[in-house]
Amino acid sequence: MPTVYARSVQETRAGAQTKFLLGESQLPRRWYNIRSDMPTAPQPVLHPGTGEPVGPDDLAPLFPMALIGQEVSEDPEIDIPEEVLDLYSLWRPTPLYRARRLEAAIGTRSHIYYKYEGVSPPGSHKPNTAVAQAFYNKQEGRTRLSTETGAGQWGSALAFACKLIGLECKVYMVKISYEQKPNRRSLIQAWGAEIVPSPSTETQSGRAILEAHPDSPGSLGIAISEAVEDAAGRGDTAYSLGSVLNHVLLHQTVIGQEALQQMELAGEFPDVVIGCVGGGSNFAGLAFPFLREKIAGREIDVLACEPAACPTLTRGLFAYDFGDTSKLTPLVPMHTLGHDFVPAPIHAGGLRYHGVAPLISQLVRDGLIRADAYLQSEVFASAVLFAGSEGILPAPEAAHAIHGTIETARAADEAGEERTILFNLSGHGHFDMAAYDSYFADKLEDVALDETEIDRALQAIEGLPAPA
Ligand SMILES: Cc1ncc(COP(=O)(O)O)c(C=O)c1O
Numbered sequence: 001m002p003t004v005y006a007r008s009v010q011e012t013r014a015g016a017q018t019k020f021l022l023g024e025s026q027l028p029r030r031w032y033n034i035r036s037d038m039p040t041a042p043q044p045v046l047h048p049g050t051g052e053p054v055g056p057d058d059l060a061p062l063f064p065m066a067l068i069g070q071e072v073s074e075d076p077e078i079d080i081p082e083e084v085l086d087l088y089s090l091w092r093p094t095p096l097y098r099a100r101r102l103e104a105a106i107g108t109r110s111h112i113y114y115k116y117e118g119v120s121p122p123g124s125h126k127p128n129t130a131v132a133q134a135f136y137n138k139q140e141g142r143t144r145l146s147t148e149t150g151a152g153q154w155g156s157a158l159a160f161a162c163k164l165i166g167l168e169c170k171v172y173m174v175k176i177s178y179e180q181k182p183n184r185r186s187l188i189q190a191w192g193a194e195i196v197p198s199p200s201t202e203t204q205s206g207r208a209i210l211e212a213h214p215d216s217p218g219s220l221g222i223a224i225s226e227a228v229e230d231a232a233g234r235g236d237t238a239y240s241l242g243s244v245l246n247h248v249l250l251h252q253t254v255i256g257q258e259a260l261q262q263m264e265l266a267g268e269f270p271d272v273v274i275g276c277v278g279g280g281s282n283f284a285g286l287a288f289p290f291l292r293e294k295i296a297g298r299e300i301d302v303l304a305c306e307p308a309a310c311p312t313l314t315r316g317l318f319a320y321d322f323g324d325t326s327k328l329t330p331l332v333p334m335h336t337l338g339h340d341f342v343p344a345p346i347h348a349g350g351l352r353y354h355g356v357a358p359l360i361s362q363l364v365r366d367g368l369i370r371a372d373a374y375l376q377s378e379v380f381a382s383a384v385l386f387a388g389s390e391g392i393l394p395a396p397e398a399a400h401a402i403h404g405t406i407e408t409a410r411a412a413d414e415a416g417e418e419r420t421i422l423f424n425l426s427g428h429g430h431f432d433m434a435a436y437d438s439y440f441a442d443k444l445e446d447v448a449l450d451e452t453e454i455d456r457a458l459q460a461i462e463g464l465p466a467p468a
Helices: 002-014 065-072 082-088 100-106 127-139 153-165 175-180 182-190 204-212 220-232 246-251 254-266 281-295 358-365 376-390 396-414 433-440 451-461
Strands: 030-032 077-079 096-098 111-116 144-149 168-174 194-198 237-239 272-276 301-307 317-322 331-336 370-374 420-425
Touching: 030 246, 030 254, 030 281, 065 127, 065 246, 082 127, 082 153, 096 254, 100 111, 100 376, 100 396, 111 254, 111 396, 127 144, 127 153, 127 246, 144 153, 144 220, 153 168, 153 182, 168 175, 168 182, 168 220, 175 182, 175 194, 182 194, 194 220, 204 220, 220 237, 246 281, 246 358, 254 281, 254 420, 272 281, 272 396, 281 301, 281 358, 281 420, 301 396, 317 451, 331 358, 370 376, 370 396, 376 396, 376 433, 396 420
Parallel strands: 111 420, 144 168, 144 237, 168 194, 272 301, 272 420, 301 370
Antiparallel strands: 030 077, 096 111, 317 331
């Protein structure tokens, strides 16, 4: 009898399954490199002095050779080292959920799924690349990494990876987030990293900004300048970036590869794939393995969601620009708002970046990805709706993808259509309670950027080489 009982329980649950889980043996063993499938090859990154494409020697002071190789690789897949897989197994594979309760709450006929990256120890997708970067740096003899962080998710992910792998770590945290998120700061310290608010007095870049703007809230562009300057000035230190670069997006593709297997378990395939975009890494991580299918002929709508206060893809220019404010990085072909653009201090700190990954920019240009921008009050309303139906309190960044999903489902209902939507819930919001406090106290300001500020900021790229 007990067996019959167990079977009938299973049968009852099968039709209403919530989580689609993979075993550790199903962890992807290779990263997927979309460069090998892109219809238009991405344009080269240029040396600002010579205007020529940068070579490995230009990048060697900042990055280990293995990552420089991945940055320019055209191999379709790259093996994930055993040591990295071993660390991934602490939290991967991550769950895929069918958001039945959200579907009911908004009354949609569409099916909504989400991949939840908030189960990692730091609480987001960021350690997927942090452990890989720390591993290669350690392998090539570096003992210390420097980096920037916006919301603190990336800084805590790199601190976590460095601690487990055995490297020192220095984090320049955007000042507004440093003040808004004291607990992220403590988490970074708990994993043994040193952390300072940026702009800081510790670098030339930081001091120059403070002289011109003593009250600067900081930005990712400024914090990147400080971290790059730190690494360039010390032989023991490499620079580590949490987004934008090809190798970072590559490492994140474990997300989408797992999701492909999990959608198969669910017996569905997404019509729409959605993610939020700061520098673009979580979006790419989920979307690139699905774009592989799209490029091969499958019909998928791929939507990138960004804040209206920092509308890089929807209102920026595709141009060569610096990745940082102090012009220390090479010139990157990407959608940009200009390297000295300082976005309003919205709570999705991880989305306050003037540029975006070149791979994503090129795919937007080629019409394979579309983008939309949202105001933070509507984003927080969707976050609270999600928390009240699915239970998970999302990071403000991830809430942009939730909002895009809800809008997509509503539009489908209005059109009398039923769609299967998959989005990336890139992190939880447990360290973002001050942002939720502001929302509940009705203190969130909506910043719709005016055109004159965009025009002003874009003057910074006048005279730089133009992409083809
Ligand atoms: C939870 C979360 N989602 C998304 C982002 C945006 O970064 P990216 O576009 O590289 O995924 C961040 C950045 O800090 C983040 O913390």
